[in-house]
């Protein structure tokens with residue numbers, strides 16, 4: 001038997017960081033997917049094959065005719081820590097006992113604010129549960145399982161990413177609660193990911209990159225504490241932005257939506273989470289005809305090369321032109337659509 005679980009990437013359209021303080025945020029699923037395939041293995045145990053994750057690669061030392069792996073496997077295995085934890089969690093909670101090959105294929109770049117960790121957790125758990133006859137179609141239970149794995153790896157995690165990977169569509173997050181929004185249309189987005197840092201990065205920086213969201217959230221907290229009166233106004237403005245953005249989307253008012261994205265970008269900049277690399281990409285998109293552009297997710301740190309993702313809203317028929325302009329910076333650029341489908345599980349006899 002072969003099971004394939006496929007889940008989407010997530011993007012926060014409005015309200016990141018402020019959502020940590022109970023304000024509203026709007027997130028959606030992108031048509032950029034991660035697949036986990038589980039099939040039989042006679043020897044028992046778990047064999048894991050990870051293929052083509054963008055921004056994650058093994059660096060090679062080319063000496064003579066032979067290529068020597070340069071990055072040690074301990075470092076490389078950090079990229080699959082969510083899968084290892086998911087297996088451990090399922091062994092403990094549901095008594096699964098191996099005898100499977102797990103193959104992961106992903107188009108979602110790592111550490112880029114596009115929900116690769118949650119996608120890996122949700123798809124691994126769904127595929128293994130189905131393989132071992134534990135899948136009852138309960139998406140709530142799956143989301144909770146995956147959220148538990150994220151918390152075990154990261155210490156804490158917002159429910160946003162696992163909700164989007166599981167349900168797809170759009171979700172509103174408020175005060176830690178997730179509400180699915182069914183009446184919003186799919187729109188085109190151009191994403192630009194700065195992900196040049198992982199090649200040649202040292203072990204300490206790799207750890208820092210993994211903890212980037214935590215560090216940025218801490219930096220924002222420090223700013224909030226230092227200027228609490230000012231922060232409260234900015235956070236209220238962000239909350240109002242999310243509300244107006246939902247109304248604009250509902251009415252297919254894309255120029256209004258773009259303008260709200262530009263305002264949100266200004267608020268994120270005021271928090272200190274927008275390094276030069278991401279700021280330049282936003283400005284370039286805005287000057288190249290985007291209706292709006294902003295950083296999505298936690299943002300970036302200058303000392304880590306500004307790794308992170310920008311989303312830009314193209315005007316009608318202009319997606320490809322905008323993508324070409326953004327690609328000139330060397331960013332990994334994609335033309336994508338929001339409101340993508342959530343978890344899909346397929347079963348194939350072999």
Ligand code: PMV
Nearest residue numbers: 016017113114158213297298
């Ligand atoms: O960059 P990401 O995908 O880790 O998103 C972080 C979003 C924050 O609002 C900054 C933190 C959170 O837990 O919501």
